[in-house]
Amino acid sequence: MTLLSIDDLVVEHRSPGRPVVRAVAGASLTVGPGEVVGLVGESGCGKSTLARAVCGLNPITEGSITFDGEPVTPLGLRRRRLTGIQMVFQDPYASLNPRRRVGDQIADGLRTVRDTATSPADLLERVGLPREFAGRHPHEFSGGQRQRVAIARALAARPRLLIGDEPISALDASAQAQVARLMRDLAVESGAGLLFISHDLSVVRLIADRIVVMYLGRIVEVGDTAEVWADPRHPYTRALLGAVPKPDGLGVLPAELPGDVPDPANPPGGCRFHPRCPLVMDVCREKDPGFGPVACWLHEPK
């Protein structure tokens, strides 16, 4: 059973006087209830656009997003019925209203599901903050605490799918793993799915059941976290994992992936990774590997 399914999603950014940018160029993905999916990739690969499209914050150009059997419609001015998807944003300094008490902001979420039994303080307790903090304003919290408040606010609406768009990258290193684990525990506990977007592979490895690797608008590899980590198959996944420096004290410089991410407005033909791929073959320059779970001509399904 799937909770969220994304089929051949294409999202384009249009701005006058500029070429059309295909931020997401045909991506398919599913998230099941109680499942944690980690979406990783370099900045500019379209992972945030994908998350925003799932929430209805970005209009879809082609393809479809279905949540619980119903299509996700763009967020408009009208009252939203689709409160089953909630998002935790990257920067808690910007996503919380500085002029309102955090308790009131959490109560907004409770009101959308007409929950009168739970109080904002209960939710603060669930995310590991003292109950009395409900009367405080966001500026009285540290970054990690604010992100916990943002998580509490998202959970207040009883989501069945929680989306975290780089929820930990604005936090201190010591708070990152804690907050990530908290998100996982709370989502799994309530039976909700979690789509966790991050460029920090070590954290994704810690909390995700499945890993989805994205490159330049395409999904290049999908697999079980442990399997992908132990045996990455796509050359891009290998490069990503190889670039993570290990704190082993041996002084090994991480491997470098040559070149920069190409301009998404003008992606290379054939396989999108071919200009940077160490194992490039002739077929890669001509034909796009449009298959899964590993979109690479070296791993073509028989």
Place this chain on the structure above:
Amino acid sequence: MTLDIGGLTVSIGGKEILRGVDLRLEAGRVHGLAGESGSGKTMTGLAVLGLLPHGARVSGAIRLGERDLLTLPPKELNRVRGGEVAMVFQDPATSLHPMLTIGKQLTEHMRHHLKLGRAEARARAVELLGKVRIPGPEEAYGRFPHQFSGGMRQRIAIAIALACSPKVLIADEPTTALDVTVQAGVLRLLRGLCDELGLAVLLVTHDLGVMSAVADEVSVMKDGLVVESGPRGQVLREPAHAYTRSLLDSLPDAELR
């Protein structure tokens, strides 16, 4: 030349930020400074350059060769800053001036410190851009920061820092704003430049993986004090201080090991 920090204390508004920091940077070595945010890592770096916030009270000594940077008259300190000691900041998107070309930002301090002519400065700038591996250095010279990616901008920031052939480079979280693949390139660049030019580098970072990859010596700070200092292998593999151990244990990888 070595940079010797001894008994450095900094207090701002009556609050003690640094409580006696001792560090020694040697030529051709990368000295890593780790610790949580708020532990005083960045303040240590800023103190070396005399860039502490207004109203900060400093005591102790920062010796660069024979001189104590803390007692240097402002005019001489200005010669040291950017000339002998340079800094690379965390976020290349904000540390470069958005409305000046890369060339302008690369040559301005060179012409001031090294008294170079326009053409000479330009030639050196192009050479530096090549050294930090910016593709097409000639064309890059006339471009603006927004025309480069994050990794390229950080390389340019490093080129600017290196322009006057400093002896000491302070890199404050130089790769935190970058992707892992780009980070790998910048770390390789830093290590290579350190070996090639005999720079003394102070690498401030909270990422112990980065530390392990490039630092020769590692110091760990907590609440304004250096709690542990030693060769990389020793600090990261057999941490003596409980705080270092807790830092290592809090890494996402720790529980999977």
